[in-house]
Amino acid sequence: MSAPVTVKDLLSKPSAEIASFLGGIYEHSAWVAEALVKDAESLASIETISQLAAAMKAIVNKSSKDQKLELLCAHPDLCEKVGKLEMLTVESQEEQSRSGLQSLTDAELERFNSLNGAYRDQCGFPFILAVRNATKHTVLAALGGRVQHTPEQEFMVALEQVHKIAWMRLLSKIDTSDAQGFLTCHVLDTGNGCPAEKMRIHLHRLSPPEMAGLVGEFVTNDDGRLEGGPALKGGKEFTVGQYEWTFFCGEYFASKGTFTSGQPFLDTIPLRFGIDNPDDHYHVPLLVSPWSFSTYRGS
Amino acid sequence: MSAPVTVKDLLSKPSAEIASFLGGIYEHSAWVAEALVKDAESLASIETISQLAAAMKAIVNKSSKDQKLELLCAHPDLCEKVGKLEMLTVESQEEQSRSGLQSLTDAELERFNSLNGAYRDQCGFPFILAVRNATKHTVLAALGGRVQHTPEQEFMVALEQVHKIAWMRLLSKIDTSDAQGFLTCHVLDTGNGCPAEKMRIHLHRLSPPEMAGLVGEFVTNDDGRLEGGPALKGGKEFTVGQYEWTFFCGEYFASKGTFTSGQPFLDTIPLRFGIDNPDDHYHVPLLVSPWSFSTYRGS
Amino acid sequence: MSAPVTVKDLLSKPSAEIASFLGGIYEHSAWVAEALVKDAESLASIETISQLAAAMKAIVNKSSKDQKLELLCAHPDLCEKVGKLEMLTVESQEEQSRSGLQSLTDAELERFNSLNGAYRDQCGFPFILAVRNATKHTVLAALGGRVQHTPEQEFMVALEQVHKIAWMRLLSKIDTSDAQGFLTCHVLDTGNGCPAEKMRIHLHRLSPPEMAGLVGEFVTNDDGRLEGGPALKGGKEFTVGQYEWTFFCGEYFASKGTFTSGQPFLDTIPLRFGIDNPDDHYHVPLLVSPWSFSTYRGS
Amino acid sequence: MSAPVTVKDLLSKPSAEIASFLGGIYEHSAWVAEALVKDAESLASIETISQLAAAMKAIVNKSSKDQKLELLCAHPDLCEKVGKLEMLTVESQEEQSRSGLQSLTDAELERFNSLNGAYRDQCGFPFILAVRNATKHTVLAALGGRVQHTPEQEFMVALEQVHKIAWMRLLSKIDTSDAQGFLTCHVLDTGNGCPAEKMRIHLHRLSPPEMAGLVGEFVTNDDGRLEGGPALKGGKEFTVGQYEWTFFCGEYFASKGTFTSGQPFLDTIPLRFGIDNPDDHYHVPLLVSPWSFSTYRGS
Structure with missing residues (x-):
């Protein structure tokens, strides 16, 4: 080839x-x-x-x-x-x-x-x-x-x-190292009706295997978004493959004093998703209360 | 003690x-x-x-x-x-x-x-x-x-x-081996507006560490529920700790011919949750389209 | 005809x-x-x-x-x-x-x-x-x-x-007055992680015009479901057309002492949906916190 | 007074x-x-x-x-x-x-x-x-x-x-006519995994009664947002009270050729919400497939 x-x-x-x-x-x-x-x-x-x-x-x-x-x-x-x-x-x-x-x-x-x-x-x-x-x-x-x-x-x-x-x-x-796609995140606290501030988030790449590993550690700002902009940006790092956010929701709710059970229903939340197009903006947010969460492919 | x-x-x-x-x-x-x-x-x-x-x-x-x-x-x-x-x-x-x-x-x-x-x-x-x-x-x-x-x-x-x-x-x-709690699941295909039939699901116990491992393999029936009733039932198996469903959504959508991207946005979905009360019914469902999902602590 | x-x-x-x-x-x-x-x-x-x-x-x-x-x-x-x-x-x-x-x-x-x-x-x-x-x-x-x-x-x-x-x-x-479909509801409080008990709900039929009007007033039981079973049952009342639930969520959250704003973000929630098949079970639930809600065609 | x-x-x-x-x-x-x-x-x-x-x-x-x-x-x-x-x-x-x-x-x-x-x-x-x-x-x-x-x-x-x-x-x-709050919207098609383009939306103010009525007619752009920016902006129009979006989802799904039932499960979707603070940004989006929808107080 x-x-x-x-x-x-x-x-x-x-x-x-x-x-x-x-x-x-x-x-x-x-x-x-x-x-x-x-x-x-x-x-x-x-x-x-x-x-x-x-x-x-x-x-x-x-x-x-x-x-x-x-x-x-x-x-x-x-x-x-x-x-x-x-x-x-x-x-x-x-x-x-x-x-x-x-x-x-x-x-x-x-x-x-x-x-x-x-x-x-x-x-x-x-x-x-x-x-x-x-x-x-x-x-x-x-x-x-x-x-x-x-x-x-x-x-x-x-x-x-x-x-x-x-x-x-x-x-x-095709070599897509010059592509312009990027990955963003947003965390909304639907239990309290506000952006989730100061939540820690990790991002791992799961595939392809040779590139697998931790690719970023983040903290949300007062609008629930990642400090410092996109988590991944441009063809060299925003690569096609499978990824996983880890949201440290247990810590976040503890900081608010929000009631959770002893073994919290939701604590660290893994959220696995695929990136298929190096040219696109992928917005992969989390809407979360201590008892429910949802996500979607946003833009 | x-x-x-x-x-x-x-x-x-x-x-x-x-x-x-x-x-x-x-x-x-x-x-x-x-x-x-x-x-x-x-x-x-x-x-x-x-x-x-x-x-x-x-x-x-x-x-x-x-x-x-x-x-x-x-x-x-x-x-x-x-x-x-x-x-x-x-x-x-x-x-x-x-x-x-x-x-x-x-x-x-x-x-x-x-x-x-x-x-x-x-x-x-x-x-x-x-x-x-x-x-x-x-x-x-x-x-x-x-x-x-x-x-x-x-x-x-x-x-x-x-x-x-x-x-x-x-x-x-307290020895809770006689408790009556149980765990159920339900998968709804919100892209097609029907129960998700014949979806494979695995369940792992993540904690306590000495009990960690795969605890069940399931397939949904035509109502999107687990064949054979609760995934876990009674104090000996429905134990306090952290668990994780794995939903094989990629396979499911492939069987429907539903369009997904080459690297699907959602493929195998891990869903991590905690059980805190051995007496309770925990209903932990998945609502899923190829581009979004949500879950909640149901009853 | x-x-x-x-x-x-x-x-x-x-x-x-x-x-x-x-x-x-x-x-x-x-x-x-x-x-x-x-x-x-x-x-x-x-x-x-x-x-x-x-x-x-x-x-x-x-x-x-x-x-x-x-x-x-x-x-x-x-x-x-x-x-x-x-x-x-x-x-x-x-x-x-x-x-x-x-x-x-x-x-x-x-x-x-x-x-x-x-x-x-x-x-x-x-x-x-x-x-x-x-x-x-x-x-x-x-x-x-x-x-x-x-x-x-x-x-x-x-x-x-x-x-x-x-x-x-x-x-x-076709005269479908002998059909067996029915309509159920379920309200989950995703802010507090429990069924929403004692929530008042109204149901209106919006169409066909000659049958429009209030068709039921309900209160949820301790599992968040309607006291007394299905809201509509059988071909004479479960008719094809457009319907609307009204959920009195403001009252419910007030009864829990859950914080809501002065003009609550969510108060009475109208939820409009269509019934197309008099043979089917339509489950149309509400998942709600004071700051978010969702619904879906369940079964 | x-x-x-x-x-x-x-x-x-x-x-x-x-x-x-x-x-x-x-x-x-x-x-x-x-x-x-x-x-x-x-x-x-x-x-x-x-x-x-x-x-x-x-x-x-x-x-x-x-x-x-x-x-x-x-x-x-x-x-x-x-x-x-x-x-x-x-x-x-x-x-x-x-x-x-x-x-x-x-x-x-x-x-x-x-x-x-x-x-x-x-x-x-x-x-x-x-x-x-x-x-x-x-x-x-x-x-x-x-x-x-x-x-x-x-x-x-x-x-x-x-x-x-x-x-x-x-x-x-207090006279809040100089306040800076505003209202935005976003519609995501979770059935097709994309922004919902060219969806018609109406906005009615429901209260206070003396100001009630239609306050805007909108169409979404290719990012699923309102053409022309915020729906309401500044203290004179972004007033405290109750509002209702009407989303013309039936039309939208018809334009995509997405399958819906004869009497669609979701057709025109009313979404009622309250504005309590004339200084804030209220983002009230819709995530919708033909069989499910959700909304939340965003920012």
Whole structure:
């Protein structure tokens, strides 16, 4: 696999090179990358990996129903894995080996094969699942649920999976160290109706494994936000992966004299979340009383 | 310390023995236990540790303001720890050694002493904090916040702490293996407006350390509840301590074909909570969409 | 229009009569009802309006892509209304006249016509929207948003609208006074971590207009639920329409001595919701502190 | 009653006049206002009604336990109303007449008198409730709940009520047209994980009655916030009272093609809330999916 380049560097290259670099993003469908480079005006307006992904996605979405079907059918069958990996594109091989399908028991494998066959029969295209970190449980759950959909529903869901695979492939080929996304937090005390001031918060990165560890220790200011701005900022630190806040709520409520039980219902609260797009603002707040909490993907 | 007995066994003993057994529950205030055993009718109606605690608490709450003040003042000063531990009741010694005050830096110790002195001066009683698993952060946060309260507020907050300490002492002296509490769960899919069916859930006990580990693996039924009833039931398994659900939401949404990002915003969701009362029903549900979740102490 | 009959009464009639009665449920597509009555075994297992709707929906979903497209195309264009209403089935006429399209300004009408034309061009079928109580704002918002979808997405969304129209038509032709659905409530005090006891609650029906008014006054019991069971129960009172709880939270928090501001942030809380299925259990709870609340469609 | 003046104008007057103007803010306790004007330095730092209220509250909080008790006892007994109104300060008379106590039935009056007597006996001071817009339900609920507290709890709760009464009196005597508070909104679509764009929102003022009516029509921008900034801004429009957002969620979800039921579970959502402080920023957001919503007092 060629070394990652930034979007800016990539787009400064000759069209043929760009098309070649992006040719495998959509499985066996180099026509997407080729259409992209032909539209010079559109290409010139692309500055970020999100915009690049969106432009390629738009090309697929505007293609005919038949082209879309062909694209779906170009994907390897998750089932045909043992001894046949050499047929896949390099990207597909990696993804399949990560999906934990190897560890299926015989009974699970039989169930998988049976569902997978039924799916293909009724839909007319292979079962496609974007498989980053997927376990066999995910694959079997997805297959078991989606086989009950109508073919028209699955046409749409499968296409979404294809776009998601394309996005994950882009992320692995593009250097996003110049991206501008960032992570913020906010803690509201819904028991007392005010921002939670002076709450300690830790942030750990859980994945990818080689980057895992504590990445920040924070204290909220009088508006319940992190002193010093975003917790993570810019492509070098705001990386795609899984993260976890730890909110020290027990300490906070003790400082207010708010009643909590001896073994508090809520004490240190872990809040695990994923970052998928290095260009975006992720606002991941906590609304908390001693007896309830909630969070959401904010902006 | 005498071996734990059940509430039933304790209350079948002679009054003097009961009073002696419970004499240390409220610090240096054997009069609470003595008043309890004098009221034979009330005593006869007690069947659970919660009722026992409530009866003792009611005696304190009905006592005069002066008696309450004396009770508060009977508590050791958190500050006078080094070399003076022999003055405390056995229970207090254990609690203080667990509070991590030993690890204060010099600067923290100075801050602690200064706040602690100010607190006692303005309130007229020592700073009291129920300290199970408290760290120095909790102690300093609590002291720093509560020193800003009026003495009247703190009189109330301190009394709550005293009741909490009494409860924790009862828990360590009473065998609750015959208690009737239980733990239930419910998962609602707020993205699709239905119970979340066939979601896998794990339950781990995090504390006390000697009982830590996986205590159950579950799957939700078509009403979003655990197949097979409560996750924990009765005093032998529904024990006071800290717990953590793990909800496999990523798998669940994959089975519905619901759109999630490549690195899902929510995938496996840990939900940490404490159980404080072995007699109670704890309902700890999850309301979840791919982009938000919430929980609360239900009933 | 023939008088409503119960599902039980309808299904006891001769096949031809059933097929005739249900012939207009799916627009100009009597084949759905005809297929239904041909499957005697399936028909025999139907007891409720939900099951009847599901059986007809399954017939459509299992039909070929071409049949589905024909079904979509059988729907009148929302645009061709003036002077052409006589072409529609009776049901469509009623629905169109309710949609408030008559009140469009010239500019709105132009925008509507332009979007509507674009939609048909790119999708190959008319824009379909289930229009109960829809205003021109709803129609224009829906058209403006959905015209940006791919044809494959819209194929699915349009089919969902068709099923929704079928459901609304069934509701108007079937007497559901024997249905078994019911409405429950639960109030949790997330500020104090307990069920909200003795909270007063009113329930008003807002629609249909001829049934509007106060339908119940309740008080919560010690588990935060309504004394006396469901608020509405059975097809005669648990009717399809819009409802509103009024929770007297200000009173409740005053009774607890919980701090609220002079003009409380939350005092009487109106909570408006719709009931769409007379067979279902609707659980519509309130989680509330003096500074936050939430609700959801529970079960 | 003298005409309202702004804080700035008030504080530019001679001390004696200020003390006289504020003498009745704390019931029969002119000493609070007198202490205020004696502290010239503190007085000079006051610029807003919030700061004025906070300064007077601090004087009360720092006073001795006996002074506080005297202040509590200076309040009229809610019970002694008929024929004795002439004893109250002017402010108390107005408040009592607004509390709806006149409409008690005989049975309610008996219950009220009995609880009220018990309260005074056990607490040693009259039952105090800040009664803006309170109904007899609120008064009876508050009395019935609080009579079960310990005297020490009630000492605190009663003092909070006294501060709240003082705040409401300040609001009626001070012209806050120069205050800087404002109201903002934010709508997040938790079903789709994004800001809710182009949602229509109305804002009505519900009280005071003479100002009631529609005060704004808004549309959200691409970040889910109101186009054009705060919905209300500054003391002339951001007035103390009760308000109601109306969110047109049905339209919004129709524009996204998100599935909702025929009679949507959530369509137009009313969200009623109170503004108590003309100096504050009130952020009152909506988190919404087609099947759940929540809100909170944000900042």
